[in-house]
Amino acid sequence: MGDRGASNHSELTDFILLGFRVRPELHIFLFLLILLVYAMVLLGNSGMITIIMTDPRLNTPMYFFLGNLSFIDLFYSSVIAPKAMINFWSENKSISFAGCVTQLFLFALFIVTEGFLLAAMAYDRFIAICNPLLYSVQMSTHLCTQLVAGSYFCGFITSVLQTSMTFILSFCASQAIDHFYCDYRPLQRISCSDLYIHKIVSFFLCSIIILPTIIVIIVSYMYIVSTVLKIRSTEGRKKAFSTCSSHLGAVSVIYGAIIFMYVIPDRFPELSKVASLCYTLVTPMLNPLIYSLRNKDVKEALRKILGKK
Numbered sequence: 001m002g003d004r005g006a007s008n009h010s011e012l013t014d015f016i017l018l019g020f021r022v023r024p025e026l027h028i029f030l031f032l033l034i035l036l037v038y039a040m041v042l043l044g045n046s047g048m049i050t051i052i053m054t055d056p057r058l059n060t061p062m063y064f065f066l067g068n069l070s071f072i073d074l075f076y077s078s079v080i081a082p083k084a085m086i087n088f089w090s091e092n093k094s095i096s097f098a099g100c101v102t103q104l105f106l107f108a109l110f111i112v113t114e115g116f117l118l119a120a121m122a123y124d125r126f127i128a129i130c131n132p133l134l135y136s137v138q139m140s141t142h143l144c145t146q147l148v149a150g151s152y153f154c155g156f157i158t159s160v161l162q163t164s165m166t167f168i169l170s171f172c173a174s175q176a177i178d179h180f181y182c183d184y185r186p187l188q189r190i191s192c193s194d195l196y197i198h199k200i201v202s203f204f205l206c207s208i209i210i211l212p213t214i215i216v217i218i219v220s221y222m223y224i225v226s227t228v229l230k231i232r233s234t235e236g237r238k239k240a241f242s243t244c245s246s247h248l249g250a251v252s253v254i255y256g257a258i259i260f261m262y263v264i265p266d267r268f269p270e271l272s273k274v275a276s277l278c279y280t281l282v283t284p285m286l287n288p289l290i291y292s293l294r295n296k297d298v299k300e301a302l303r304k305i306l307g308k309k
Contacts, residue, residue: 014094015171019087019180020273031088037281038081044288045070048298055301061139062128065121066291068148069250072117073284076110079103080280084180100182105163107181111258111279112209113155118251119213120147125244126220130227158209165201169193179273181280210258217251249290254283 020030052058052067083103087093095103124144128135166184169191179186184202188195221244228240257278292298 014096014175015100015182016176017083017087017093017095017180017182018176018178019084019093021270027088031085034081034085034088034281037285038077038085041073041077041081041281041284044285044292045074047302048288048291049074051298051301055304058297058301061124061144062121063297064144065117065124065148068151069114069117069121070288072110072114073287076107076114077281077284079106079110080181087180095182100177100187101163101167103182104166104184104187105159107183107280108159108162109152109155111155112158113151114254115209115213116151116154117148118247118254119216120151121247122217122220122251123147125247126223129224129240129244154209158205162202162205165198169195169198179276181276183276185272210255214255221248246291250283250287253286253290254279257283 022030048070049067052063052070080103083095124139127138131138162184166187169187170193171187171190172192174190177186177190188198224240224244228237231237231240257275260275260278292302
């Protein structure tokens with residue numbers, strides 16, 4: 001049985017992405033919807049990166065992290081959206097074995113990196129509000145660079161482990177992936193390997209990724225709220241909270257979608273697809289809007305650029 005599984009695995013050259021199980025006449029609507037959202041992702045995140053790079057006033061740790069967040073959002077949505085749109089038009093919905101490996105690897109890399117980056121941004125807000133006099137010393141350029149590099153490193157290691165674990169499985173049950181991109185849970189469903197150890201390791205990986213970042217975010221905001229409540233003036237409290245509201249909004253959207261997806265039982269793939277759509281396209285679209293609409297500095301920098309043009 002093991003030899004046959006290995007043989008089938010070695011002969012597998014491509015997969016079929018089933019996508020959303022909807023009527024054919026809705027394919028055009030979904031294509032246009034994803035195209036619109038993806039266009040807003042490209043415009044919003046590339047615009048945010050341009051604003052941060054061109055305005056000297058935004059040369060601060062918070063905007064350094066925000067620029068990296070926009071970069072990550074831009075690229076991990078680009079890993080998913082183009083192939084999803086092509087599949088709505090094409091009769092051939094296949095993706096090569098190498099393409100599937102690459103898609104899973106890059107998506108895992110960027111989504112995990114974003115989780116750690118959001119935790120770093122929470123720590124940045126904690127220092128800014130709870131230790132404002134030491135902010136420029138503690139949040140040095142060197143530390144900010146280390147936090148971002150560490151986020152990418154954690155994303156890379158996790159991605160390597162998750163991707164290699166997924167593609168050592170034997171896929172002799174089917175070539176059809178019930179999803180619109182290559183994700184490890186739909187790939188598990190079409191595997192004929194024993195998944196007991198695999199699921200334990202996957203759960204452990206998810207735990208060591210999600211729990212530490214959530215703990216850092218929650219603890220940081222506990223201290224932030226405690227500090228803000230001690231501010232006597234209403235204006236002072238409002239100003240302090242306004243520096244955190246954008247980040248808190250971004251955290252709520254992405255972690256809400258991810259937790260919702262992994263809490264959903266695996267027998268409800270359509271709900272998983274909707275949750276996946278939220279954090280692969282909707283969240284990258286919303287992040288620039290959240291930060292630009294709630295951020296006075298970004299709005300002034302945008303006005304300055306538009307005024308020159």
